[in-house]
Amino acid sequence: MSLLEIDNLSLTIGDTQILKSIELSVAPGEVMGLVGESGSGKSMTALTVMRLLPHAARATGRVTFDGIDILTATEDQMCALRGDDIGMVFQEPMTALNPVKTIGEQVAEGIRWHTKATRAEAEDRARKMLDRVGLPEAKFPLSRYPHELSGGQRQRVVIAIACALKPKLLIADEPTTALDVVLQAQILDLLRDLVAESRMGLLLISHDLAVVTEMADRITILRHGEVMEAGDTARTLSGQLHPYTRQLAQASMHVPARARPHLVGTDQPLLQVEGITRDYRGRRTSLFRRAPDIRAVDDVSLSIAPGESVALVGRSGCGKSTLARMILALDRPSSGAIRFRGEAITGKSEAELKPARRDMQVVFQDPYGSFDPRQKVEKLVAEPLHVLEKKPTRAERREMVAHALHEVGLGQRDMDKYPHEFSGGQRQRLSIARAIITRPKLVVADEPVSALDVSIRAQILDLFAGLNQKLGIAYLFITHDLTVARAITAEVLVMHDGKIVERGKTNEVLDRPQSEAAQALVAAAPDLHRAIARRMQEQG
Amino acid sequence: MTAYPLKRLVIAFATLVLASMVVFAVLEILPGDPARLMLGMNASADQVELLRTQMGLNAPLVLRYLHWAGGLLSLDFGRSYTYSVPVIDLVRERLAVSLPLALIALALSTIIAIPVGLYSASRRGRAGDTVAMGAAQLGVAVPNFWFALMLIYVFAVWLRLVPAGGFPGWGAGAWPALKSLLLPAVALALPQAAILARVTRSALIEVLNEDYIRTARAKGLPYRAVLWRHALRNAMIPVLTILGLQFAFLLAGTIIIENVFYLPGLGRLVFQAITQRDLIVVESVVMLLVAAVIAVNLLVDLSYAVVDPRLRTRS
Numbered sequence: 086m087s088l089l090e091i092d093n094l095s096l097t098i099g100d101t102q103i104l105k106s107i108e109l110s111v112a113p114g115e116v117m118g119l120v121g122e123s124g125s126g127k128s129m130t131a132l133t134v135m136r137l138l139p140h141a142a143r144a145t146g147r148v149t150f151d152g153i154d155i156l157t158a159t160e161d162q163m164c165a166l167r168g169d170d171i172g173m174v175f176q177e178p179m180t181a182l183n184p185v186k187t188i189g190e191q192v193a194e195g196i197r198w199h200t201k202a203t204r205a206e207a208e209d210r211a212r213k214m215l216d217r218v219g220l221p222e223a224k225f226p227l228s229r230y231p232h233e234l235s236g237g238q239r240q241r242v243v244i245a246i247a248c249a250l251k252p253k254l255l256i257a258d259e260p261t262t263a264l265d266v267v268l269q270a271q272i273l274d275l276l277r278d279l280v281a282e283s284r285m286g287l288l289l290i291s292h293d294l295a296v297v298t299e300m301a302d303r304i305t306i307l308r309h310g311e312v313m314e315a316g317d318t319a320r321t322l323s324g325q326l327h328p329y330t331r332q333l334a335q336a337s338m339h340v341p342a343r344a345r346p347h348l349v350g351t352d353q354p355l356l357q358v359e360g361i362t363r364d365y366r367g368r369r370t371s372l373f374r375r376a377p378d379i380r381a382v383d384d385v386s387l388s389i390a391p392g393e394s395v396a397l398v399g400r401s402g403c404g405k406s407t408l409a410r411m412i413l414a415l416d417r418p419s420s421g422a423i424r425f426r427g428e429a430i431t432g433k434s435e436a437e438l439k440p441a442r443r444d445m446q447v448v449f450q451d452p453y454g455s456f457d458p459r460q461k462v463e464k465l466v467a468e469p470l471h472v473l474e475k476k477p478t479r480a481e482r483r484e485m486v487a488h489a490l491h492e493v494g495l496g497q498r499d500m501d502k503y504p505h506e507f508s509g510g511q512r513q514r515l516s517i518a519r520a521i522i523t524r525p526k527l528v529v530a531d532e533p534v535s536a537l538d539v540s541i542r543a544q545i546l547d548l549f550a551g552l553n554q555k556l557g558i559a560y561l562f563i564t565h566d567l568t569v570a571r572a573i574t575a576e577v578l579v580m581h582d583g584k585i586v587e588r589g590k591t592n593e594v595l596d597r598p599q600s601e602a603a604q605a606l607v608a609a610a611p612d613l614h615r616a617i618a619r620r621m622q623e624q625g
Numbered sequence: 626m627t628a629y630p631l632k633r634l635v636i637a638f639a640t641l642v643l644a645s646m647v648v649f650a651v652l653e654i655l656p657g658d659p660a661r662l663m664l665g666m667n668a669s670a671d672q673v674e675l676l677r678t679q680m681g682l683n684a685p686l687v688l689r690y691l692h693w694a695g696g697l698l699s700l701d702f703g704r705s706y707t708y709s710v711p712v713i714d715l716v717r718e719r720l721a722v723s724l725p726l727a728l729i730a731l732a733l734s735t736i737i738a739i740p741v742g743l744y745s746a747s748r749r750g751r752a753g754d755t756v757a758m759g760a761a762q763l764g765v766a767v768p769n770f771w772f773a774l775m776l777i778y779v780f781a782v783w784l785r786l787v788p789a790g791g792f793p794g795w796g797a798g799a800w801p802a803l804k805s806l807l808l809p810a811v812a813l814a815l816p817q818a819a820i821l822a823r824v825t826r827s828a829l830i831e832v833l834n835e836d837y838i839r840t841a842r843a844k845g846l847p848y849r850a851v852l853w854r855h856a857l858r859n860a861m862i863p864v865l866t867i868l869g870l871q872f873a874f875l876l877a878g879t880i881i882i883e884n885v886f887y888l889p890g891l892g893r894l895v896f897q898a899i900t901q902r903d904l905i906v907v908e909s910v911v912m913l914l915v916a917a918v919i920a921v922n923l924l925v926d927l928s929y930a931v932v933d934p935r936l937r938t939r940s
Contacts, residue, residue, distance in 0.1 A: 168845030180836040195844035
């Protein structure tokens, strides 16, 4: 018998239909993968099971958990279920914990609430649970606060909270999306072990087909609030009978067609970084003492030729973004030199940097956060124009914005819209338009597609590749996603603890990594082909 | 752990020194000679000059500042020109009214505001919230002296529960003294509570949208428990900021209420001293208030660190 049975579930918020006749079930000890792009209703399905929906939401149909009708249960019954029989893990570990309470308090709280255990008993159980998720007391005492932990460690605390009372069902909503691939692999291992240990059912929600394929026994694919296809993972994905399933699978393995742009006068490298180091001052431990300096970037050298695409890969916190900031002259290296088109940019004043800024632009990860919501697209995209020598007239400016928008596949009419009128993918197109409007020679892209759905990601990768060909723009792609690195770059640099530990042709490095750091990245990266092959063996 | 409070303390002291210079300088530039004022218009220039020397008004500016500031440190504020008694005695007498009044008003405002804010935030957009916030809007808009007059009318004139004004002094016993402070405290507290309730509500609503509130709900805590255990403490920082500002206001900004209730408080002392050019009293009271405001701000800063552990390690 199923542990969780969702039958003909529909959900509306106000007048908007969010879910349409969802069918889904999870058996004890089973991992059910729920896949779909953003806005497909994955999280709403999870929140319906928890009955933590927004006030205006109305659900119809039947949701049965362990014999209890969830949609008609009283709030008291639901409180008794939540955290005890059903645990939930969320996407964003950085904000999922209360910043003013210790991790011990937060893990013990649910235990005390449900079992009426004394504080000491609850803390004892919390200690054991934290130890189980890989936070042993010797290194991570209960008195730690969330801000003293990294993202991966915080996610372990959230898992400890959710699993503290050995729930029958765990709902994990994008539990690893905010983590780098190595942490992701660790957290997925932990979840797998917890499922095996106590025959817990797991509803794993993800937009990442490869992750779900590695984890799930069965899979349900959602689109626009409807189930497109459901079944055994291996059969569903190997057959790819449903067109949408095929589309998803292809998009997540998409490699844009690339041809090397022809360039004139390529004898001199576009960007040369020579032995740069960046130290941050240690935190003040008392009035007179400081912790030793932290070396974020350690003696890094690299060079990028005009029109070349280079990937900079590494785990979070390895110094990638610090390096990028120095290349963009947004931060100064402690030592070493950076030369852009043969001219040093270190130690220059803002006025002297103007020509370099014109030829060097940036695309950020978050298409939502990088625009002022109160400005129109024309103004936003035209922003870098202030570095031009001659200030363009209003008509010229509109012309240039229209041209940039056209190049990224948007229309002239989009100029008078506000950012909120665009989807995530379109917003990323806007930030690319903003980056190319000054005709730069180099674009630094910091995780430019990791916040996007797979199909949109494929389109944006195509756009990057096309602009490289058409305009001869060189790219420095900063990413922890090896699929992206493979898809779009010829050269790769692997960074670890502030140092470049390996470099070479992207395909060669990713196929036969030599350094330990690169091997760890490659081993941890989810790969759809590999995952399907493994599933096929297991499930016949 | 020790860096944060120490740094705050140093900043507080530096602010105090700076403020004392400003207060001294401002009163120095103001027109009006205290010696001339004390002796009256008919005194001869020689008499005025003699008194100026006696009062130390002819010494160089820096010396006079140091003398004055040194006196402040040993609580010697000098003598009032008009009352001819030590300023510290005047201030002490008035503080015996103003300080309890401010504390009672602050306590009342907190006791009213926090529950109202919690109630409103948890029923956001519903009828209860609308009514509570409408009342708060009214509380912010209506001046406190009008409240005071209404209170006098109802509780003193009509019900005859408390005196309509005046202060019997603490010598007459604690209860009669407290009774005469009750209405002014309520009149002072209501507008403050209205502001505080609105701040509490908006801070809570912001916190209630945080991810960790959802985590707490997913743990199985009922909504009410989440509100008290997880939301309230996180919403405390803006509330504490407003509380600190309100205390400073309540200590000195109560002159209208003191006049309505005929209370011998600090506000009235300053007001009288200003009209009589009793500069030394003005200086002293202003410095006292500056010190009180700085002390309260220091307390508020330190309490941030108690509320939010992230501030303890950040330098």
